[in-house]
Amino acid sequence: MDETYFTIGMAGHIDHGKTTLTKALTNVDTDRLKEEKERGISIEPGYAPLQTEDGAHVSIVDVPGHERFIRQMIAGVAGIDLVILVVAADEGVMPQTEEHLEILQFLGVEHCIIAISKIDRVDEDMLELVTEDIQDRLAGTIFDGAPYVAVDSLSGKGLDELKETIFRELKRVKFRDAYGSFRLPIDQVFTVQGQGTVVRGTIYEGVVQQGSQLTLLPKGLKVKARQIQVHHEEQAQARAGQRTAINLGGIDKAEVTRGDVLVASDHFVVTDTIDVVLQPIEADFTPLKQRSPVKVHVGTSEVMGTIVFFDRNELVPAQEEVLCQIRLDEEIVVRRGDRFILRRPTPVETLGGGWVIQPKGAKYRFGNETMEMLQSRKEGTPRDLVEDALDKHIILELQQLIQHTSLDEHVLLDTLASGIEEGRFLEVAPKRYSLTKTLAKITDDITSRLADYHEEFPMRAGIGKAELVQSLSAAYPKPFIEYSLTALSGGGGIKRTGQFVALASFEPHLPKKWKTRMENIIAALETDGLKVKKWDEYFEGTPLPKNDIPELTLYLLNTRQAYRLLDDTLIHRTAFEEAVEKLRNGTEVAFGLKEAKDALDVSRKYLIPFLELLDGLNLTERREEQRHWTAGANKEQ
Structure with a gap:
């Protein structure tokens, strides 16, 4: 559970x-x-x-x-x-x-x-x-x-x-869904000696993991979650509903303020104009005139703004809702449905509250046309409601969509069918849906991550699939990641070799900076034929970083440019093939150690590991003291 x-x-x-x-x-x-x-x-x-x-x-x-x-x-x-x-x-x-x-x-x-x-x-x-x-x-x-x-x-x-x-x-409270993109409105920021900047807040949506790359909105600053704590206990991750402290890397305390929001994706809107449903309080207050200054509290932010009405010139205590707009002095981060409190700055008093119907409003004319538009936006068309739910949760089953949109099942199915036909929605699995634009976004994310990985590790065949999925899981549910990888693979954007994922156009190669020196090492290995030195000895006197030695080793083995003769010894493919050909020409279908030694003219130091390599590659089969060439030996090694 x-x-x-x-x-x-x-x-x-x-x-x-x-x-x-x-x-x-x-x-x-x-x-x-x-x-x-x-x-x-x-x-x-x-x-x-x-x-x-x-x-x-x-x-x-x-x-x-x-x-x-x-x-x-x-x-x-x-x-x-x-x-x-x-x-x-x-x-x-x-x-x-x-x-x-x-x-x-x-x-x-x-x-x-x-x-x-x-x-x-x-x-x-x-x-x-x-x-x-x-x-x-x-x-x-x-x-x-x-x-x-x-x-x-x-x-x-x-x-x-x-x-x-x-x-x-x-037990009666519906706990927050950890799916959806991570969002943490910040209500406290401070520094810890030796650690740097720390922020606190309650996670609204999604999951954050230690090491996650995050964005601080509305400033758009990139930061890293270096450490996560929940009530002073370090955690590998934290999720929706948890009170969390995050030690941020790459940012100074002075750059963060209460009201800023940490997110893990670009799904969130930064705005200075919001269309809202406002419910005034019923208690007496001085009427609020058109375009009066107001103070808006949303999430953990407190922002000054101007109230704009489209059907009246002042706000008075009332029971009915008012559709209006707030033009803010500063940008904030909100979603449709986010709640807010409206207060008068002078004299200080609460005027009402409500919810956001459109996070990014525009300038509208005073009159019925605008009011009808706002009313329609408030109620939301079936397509609007579906898009909003899928934008927030990324992937939902049919039953979940019914719960999130409150639409009749038949209306929902018709909306989904027309949206799929028009290319807006995707059925990623039987009765599981997502947005086409979200697939486009994760496609960009995947290709960008792969490009960065290839640049950092050019000699590797690709990134491990599990590692790639893990890096994306803070922003996307795993079923959607799997669907996206399959779609990308089928569309030719990526290729999957065993456990590795790479861009379709990528081939492992030597890094440009060390290419010449590495080629010299590979050439020396080829020249030594069967009588090779220990692999580490080929690097003596070279300026190659130690971290690149195992990278080059795996590159040569994975691309079949070399074979492992012993744990600490490699043999070049050319030398290997020449030795195989020489051994075949100098022996019969079955041969022993003496025949092999005579054919190759090498000591047992090299001969035994080479013959065992042939066994491992299924080119020969050992039967007591004899080895027999297999059918595989007639094929390309």
């Missing part, structure tokens, strides 16, 4: 006991900054692992409760699967409780547990009043009906029940 990974958010008003409750559950103090210790409040999100009975991997994010740190709170809860809303029994629902609730709903968090904390400070009547107050506030929201647990973190009351409730609720 696949391992599961979840991230839990600990939200609520300041001083309601979120950090203390996190420590009681995990035995980890998430307030790590000096200022946090001195002031007794959380400023940055803190993280701790929660041990589960079924082996699921769970991280708890303790987000700041103070209204001054709402930016950090939003960054902290981005990507969580379940929230524990902490409400102190002696204070009840407070302003930050309300704002956190609004933010969580706008971010699409569907699973919630209410933890009523500090119960040792109140009597039963007060606890009942607080519970009723919370129930009234949650009525009609997505968290209506969420489970309640009364706890006291210091005495330990209710902690076992809370843990049981957490484990039960996590």
Whole structure:
């Protein structure tokens, strides 16, 4: 069974006991900054692992409760699967409780547990009043009906029940699919002495492996995942749903900021204009006029922008959704369906939230035509929905496509059939589909990787198939890689020789830099005939790098320019063939050591290994003290 990974958010008003409750559950103090210790409040999100009975991997994010740190709170809860809303029994629902609730709903968090904390400070009547107050506030929201647990973190009351409730609720959460391209919105960046730049975040999609080549967006900087840690433990890889720290190579801390996104492919859009579905809050706020400045929180980024309406001149508290556009001052990385929070910069207040319907918007005219276009884009045509699902997950079975698109099976099959006919979709296996453009992309990736490999290792027959598949698996599921390799092989773009894969036009060759010196070594080997020196002796006095010696050895053996006589001795093909011809002419169908020695005029030092090589190549067959020429000896060696 696949391992599961979840991230839990600990939200609520300041001083309601979120950090203390996190420590009681995990035995980890998430307030790590000096200022946090001195002031007794959380400023940055803190993280701790929660041990589960079924082996699921769970991280708890303790987000700041103070209204001054709402930016950090939003960054902290981005990507969580379940929230524990902490409400102190002696204070009840407070302003930050309300704002956190609004933010969580706008971010699409569907699973919630209410933890009523500090119960040792109140009597039963007060606890009942607080519970009723919370129930009234949650009525009609997505968290209506969420489970309640009364706890006291210091005495330990209710902690076992809370843990049981957490484990039960996590079983209802659909864990993140590790397929799809790797995406990690960064919420923390720092340096570690002797290690360099380290970033942290919760992985939204895909898998990252140690050594992976990544891109930092929106800057487009290439980096390498030198080391991966999950809760201070080094891992070979990390996947969707995990809270992860990655030590990056090739970049300075000053080049990375909170809100940047690490990705493993170019599937992601960098944009400064997003078309959105905006749901205003119902509470009173000063109307937001057309083209007013706004602050957008999406993922872990916080960006200023301008709101643009196409059917009104101001935004007021309302229950209905508004289709509009946000033109940003800086580029961000988003996908269709990503959630965002909209806030007013002055006076600071939450205005609403929603989701992205088009990551890369354009300039549109005010009026019904644009509104109809946005509505159509919001609803998405069947083809749009299929393309979006396949773009995100690369390869999906029919049942998975139905789940991702919510299309009727007959409509979906018709859409797939027409898309295949038009060359948009591929059926890569019975009832498994992908996009033609994704095949084109992986084709470019494969050919590019092979070209780089051939340049680095020109004497090798190609890259091992397993190594190639592994290098691509961070960005593509293995079934799609296998399909692509088969398609490329059938189309003549690549060739497969045994376990090796190479470009169809590639042939192993000596590197240009050392070609002359290597040719001299090969010529010396040929000149020595059967009476060769140890292979290493041919390199004495030459400037050839030591790493190139085994490369040249394998090159000569794989291209059949030489044969291995002993572990430390090679014989040139020409010398070998001449010796075989000489031996055939000087012996009968069967011969012994004496006849062979007379025919070749060499000592036993060379004779025995040569005869054993003939046996190994099936040119001769040994029967007691005699060797017999085989039928294979009459063919080309």
